Amino acid sequence: MYRYRLMAPGPTPVPDSVLLKMAQPIIHHRTAAFEKIVEKVREGLKWLYQTENEVLMFASSGTGAMEASVVNLMRKGDRALCIDGGKFGERWADICQAYGIEYDVIKVEWGSAVDPKVVEAKLKEKQYRTVFTTASETSTGVLHPIEELAKLTRDLPETALVVDGITALGVTDIPTDKWGIDVLVSGSQKALMLPPGLSFASLSKKAIAFSEKSDLPKFYFDFRQELKSIQQNTTAWTPAVSLIVGLEEVLRLMKEEGLENIFKRHDILAKATRAAVQAMSLKLYAPEAPSPAVTAVYSPENINAGEIVKGLRDQFNMTITGGQAQAKGKIFRIGHIGYYDPMDIVNAIAAIESILIQKGHDVKAGLGVGAALEVISKN
């Protein structure tokens, strides 16, 4: 019997103390006891987001808060600018399309980060109501330059910046207010170390003003309604009670560790992973702007990446993920977002080494593990 090891870029493992909290008998949500929990969570989310503004919660996967951002910021006839450098960036355009919103797309080569100059030129060319982008593109393992993008929009009164921060918030420093991000979207099942089912969206003053003017159809995902509710430490509809109870504990754990230490830990995990795969003569998929949440790696030429994923599953009961769409079969992705420590990386690298050697990749056993240990020991 092998212990299950979940090393995917979401869902991610949940700490034991969080699981225990969530296993408690359910309480009613229209009670003083639950409002107290929401009050704590509300304050904790502001801390995590580094914002003075409110952070809304929805009972949905991350895509729900993405969709909510589109329908609450845009008006009929407005134009959106979508930055698409992977499966998640593409989703912004898909949502705009579903609502009949006019949009332009900046296509970014997979494995690369967007060039802010290209965005700047677009913003000079046309009037865009909102720029939709991704911070950490989980499908390619790229970290996009959000601070630079926010500089382009924060002084434009008629253009907002919406960032999918689902694998960035709680991983790397992405200060919502300081940078001037209007909506930062997140989800429960990545850095927040919870099961899937909660999504989040912070709202700047500009985002609130836009939501007051938006006339696109919406009901459950109405920012105005949820904003009113959260200000009273409640939610408009029945919340995901158990997940919110778990979130209170997650935020307690995160505060105990501290933001700086959380960022540092993820940085070490990512650096150790990158050093290890390179020591095994593998190439990084996103060498220029690697995400601290997930490392995407080219499989050796003669080995389909799917075989590595399958080998880890069958032999070691370990889950990593393969590539999506155009990267399918070519890359595998190791998640190191959330509840992981350096020894989890050593474990994953050792298992990957073993599979690679079995598949005939020419590498001496221990090279990857050794490189990971060197990074870990120096930090």
Ligand SMILES: *Cc1c(COP(=O)(O)O)cnc(C)c1O
């Ligand atoms: C996981 C993820 C999402 C959310 O997807 P859901 O399946 O709806 O939770 C969105 N964006 C990024 C970058 C992600 O990694």
